[in-house]
Amino acid sequence: MVVLGVTVLFLTWWCTEFAGTMVLPLGGKEYEQMREAILKAEHQYALGGKVFLSPEEQQADQVLVELKKRELQSASGVRIPSAMHFFEAKPLIEASGMFKVLKTMPKGAVLHLHNSAAVSSSWIIQNLTYRGEAKLCTQNGRHYFTVRSQSYCPANQTRVINEMRKEWTDGPGSFDRWLETLINLKLKPRKPSATVDDIWKDFESCFDAMKGFLQYKPFFEAYHRRLLHEFHRDNVCYLELRVSFPRLIDADGKEYGPVEVGYILYRLVIEFRRQNPTFHGVKLILAKHRNMTDDDLANALKLYESLTTTLRGFVVGFDLVGQEDPQRSLKSFAPTLLRSSSLETPPRYFFHAGESVSYYTEADQNLVDAILLDTRRIGHGYSLFKHPILWHAVRRKQIVLEVCPISNQVLGLVQDLRNHPGSFYATQNIPMVIASDDPGFWDAVGVSYDYYYAFMAMAPSAGLGFLKQLVWDSIKYSAISEEERQNITTALQHQWHEFVQGLINGSAT
Numbered sequence: 001m002v003v004l005g006v007t008v009l010f011l012t013w014w015c016t017e018f019a020g021t022m023v024l025p026l027g028g029k030e031y032e033q034m035r036e037a038i039l040k041a042e043h044q045y046a047l048g049g050k051v052f053l054s055p056e057e058q059q060a061d062q063v064l065v066e067l068k069k070r071e072l073q074s075a076s077g078v079r080i081p082s083a084m085h086f087f088e089a090k091p092l093i094e095a096s097g098m099f100k101v102l103k104t105m106p107k108g109a110v111l112h113l114h115n116s117a118a119v120s121s122s123w124i125i126q127n128l129t130y131r132g133e134a135k136l137c138t139q140n141g142r143h144y145f146t147v148r149s150q151s152y153c154p155a156n157q158t159r160v161i162n163e164m165r166k167e168w169t170d171g172p173g174s175f176d177r178w179l180e181t182l183i184n185l186k187l188k189p190r191k192p193s194a195t196v197d198d199i200w201k202d203f204e205s206c207f208d209a210m211k212g213f214l215q216y217k218p219f220f221e222a223y224h225r226r227l228l229h230e231f232h233r234d235n236v237c238y239l240e241l242r243v244s245f246p247r248l249i250d251a252d253g254k255e256y257g258p259v260e261v262g263y264i265l266y267r268l269v270i271e272f273r274r275q276n277p278t279f280h281g282v283k284l285i286l287a288k289h290r291n292m293t294d295d296d297l298a299n300a301l302k303l304y305e306s307l308t309t310t311l312r313g314f315v316v317g318f319d320l321v322g323q324e325d326p327q328r329s330l331k332s333f334a335p336t337l338l339r340s341s342s343l344e345t346p347p348r349y350f351f352h353a354g355e356s357v358s359y360y361t362e363a364d365q366n367l368v369d370a371i372l373l374d375t376r377r378i379g380h381g382y383s384l385f386k387h388p389i390l391w392h393a394v395r396r397k398q399i400v401l402e403v404c405p406i407s408n409q410v411l412g413l414v415q416d417l418r419n420h421p422g423s424f425y426a427t428q429n430i431p432m433v434i435a436s437d438d439p440g441f442w443d444a445v446g447v448s449y450d451y452y453y454a455f456m457a458m459a460p461s462a463g464l465g466f467l468k469q470l471v472w473d474s475i476k477y478s479a480i481s482e483e484e485r486q487n488i489t490t491a492l493q494h495q496w497h498e499f500v501q502g503l504i505n506g507s508a509t
Contacts, residue, residue: 047426047459048466060503061464064101067509071098072460082456083416086406087186090443093452097509102451104508105467106495108474108488109238110231110435110447112379112402114287114321116207116214116244117438118227120445121184124210125176127226128219133251134161136179137212142205143182146212147219148249153212182209185410186443196357196412200323203411206441217250220261221268228272228279234446235495238280238488240479242287242319245307258303262311278495280488283479285317285350290327294336301340304347316479317350319379324355329362330369337373348479352379357413359386377402377477382413384430385421391430400431400477405453406444407437417457426459426466433474464503471496 043049053061074080081089081096093099128134129145137144137153149155161179168175181187183206191198213219231239243265245258256264262284269282286307288300300318307315320333330337330351340347353370356363364383367390371378378384381401384391394401403422414420425432434454436447444450451467459466475488502508 042427043461045427045429046462046466047429047432048462048469049429051465051469053465053468056497056500056504057464057468060500063503063509065463067097067101068456068460068463071096072456080456082453082460083418085415086409086442086444086449086453087190090449093449096452098456099448099452101503101508102455103448104235104502105451105499106235106237106471106492107447107451108236108471108492109240109433109478110236111240111377111400111433111474111478112404112435112437113231113239113241114438115224115227115241116210117441118231118241118436119223119440120230121180121440121443123226123230124183124213124223124440125180128213128222129161129176129179131219132160132162133216133218134213135159136161136164142208144209144212145182147216148212150212182206183441184443185441194412197323197326199410199412203438203441204323211246215246215248217248217256217264220248221264224265224268225272228269228276228282230445231447232272232276232279234448236447237278237492237495238475238478238480239282240316241282241284242321243284244287244289245303259307259310262307262315266311266314278491280484280491281480282314283316284311284314285319285479286315287319287321290320290322290324292328294333297333297336301336301347308345313481317348317376319350319352321352324352324363324366325358325361327363330366330373331362334369334373341373349373349375350377350379350479351375353381354378354383355380355408355411355413356383359383371397371399375399376479380404380408381425381432382408382421385424391425391428395428395430398431400433400473401425402435403432403454404435404437405450405458406439406442409453410442417453418460420453420458422454422458426462431473431477432470433477434470464500468496 072080072082081092133147135146135158137146137150137158139153139157144153146153146158149158165172165175185202185206188202214223245261248256248261265284273279273281286300286304292300304318320330330353351370351373353366353375354364358364367378367381367384367387371390371393377400378394379402384394384401403425405417405420405422408414408420409417422432434447434450436444436450439445454470455462455467475485475492480488499508
């Protein structure tokens with residue numbers, strides 16, 4: 001802090017006294033000392049710069065930084081994975097030593113994850129589509145997974161998937177690869193000229209394709225067990241899921257409403273925790289699509305109140321989701337949202353905002369309304385860097401950004417993640433956590449790939465302190481009780497110590 005203060009004072013003095021000159025009034029030695037002091041001050045000012053590192057952690061940091069330097073020094077003419085699009089970089093990332101380190105690192109919590117897009121698409125194809133109930137509906141050139149006839153899928157357009165697989169000319173492997181294109185953007189044809197709107201149409205078609213499977217209770221349960229397994233295997237110990245609470249139907253035709261769906265998920269989590277003591281649980285955020293009327297929103301908020309009353313401590317927040325640019329803005333919903341905020345127990349909002357490249361549109365200004373509506377966290381916040389008043393407010397109020405690097409790249413906001421505004425947020429010490437958003441729809445699993453880009457592309461000069469702050473902030477900014485926080489922190493400290501030891505002795509690399 002002393003170095004930072006002295007450096008800032010010097011720069012202030014120099015800018016005042018010598019702003020019109022071309023040469024610093026410094027000798028060579030003084031120049032180098034001041035240059036080093038400025039770089040050190042910038043490092044200390046940024047995210048993770050003030051994190052305490054024990055002697056062992058400092059030793060581990062040296063190992064980590066050296067590995068990072070080697071991987072970022074590309075051979076002549078060879079692109080480094082962190083500078084590439086995830087679809088091309090994935091096999092190179094998986095072969096890297098740094099990815100191995102990040103896989104083994106305890107990652108605390110993932111706070112931004114949509115349940116219906118969280119499971120790897122390959123598992124869905126190899127498991128759910130091989131079950132006897134699995135059907136495929138084809139309507140107007142679109143395909144939908146289902147187990148029964150739907151209003152948008154008449155019986156004469158619906159076939160058993162196993163029968164289709166047997167009839168496929170090029171064999172079951174080819175058929176399965178085609179099926180996976182319905183729920184995996186990486187496998188869909190890519191057009192260099194595709195706009196953000198074009199990409200979102202393909203993206204939302206994945207949700208449409210999956211919806212029928214996730215309305216069937218046996219599939220819904222198997223899917224969520226797999227979700228917990230994939231994230232726990234990726235060294236995540238706690239999740240907060242955005243869930244729409246769809247109505248379910250079981251094999252006997254019995255229907256289950258939103259509260260019953262909440263209980264189904266609660267029991268699945270309890271069962272998984274019993275089998276995996278190092279996993280500490282799940283909370284749910286009711287997430288409804290922005291494409292709704294004011295009356296729809298009022299009913300959604302009533303549902304939220306019912307869920308939080310019945311499933312107290314399990315359902316913890318409310319959000320509005322969907323592409324921001326073409327949909328209704330938070331401003332248009334503000335009167336209804338403000339009425340709910342005046343209740344004795346107001347909703348806890350966790351709004352998506354700023355997931356856009358537009359500027360001073362209503363979508364871009366969702367950031368203003370999210371902050372005014374007292375959002376606890378901001379989903380994405382990609383365009384926040386354009387609004388200095390807002391990002392200063394976010395930092396002052398400690399509203400954490402849920403940063404999803406690969407999601408922002410795949411959905412067309414940024415091509416090279418070295419240019420992601422998360423780099424700016426990190427340098428300004430704006431609180432943020434790393435999340436994976438919808439990994440199942442772009443051939444990712446868990447959150448380690450996102451951590452790779454955050455560490456290697458968005459913060460290339462950062463070390464262990466940066467990672468430690470991200471991990472601990474994921475617990476700090478979660479919606480858990482203080483008792484739960486203490487329990488997770490105690491377990492996480494032990495896991496972090498083992499990770500540090502692994503860096504030192506080489507087992508983590």
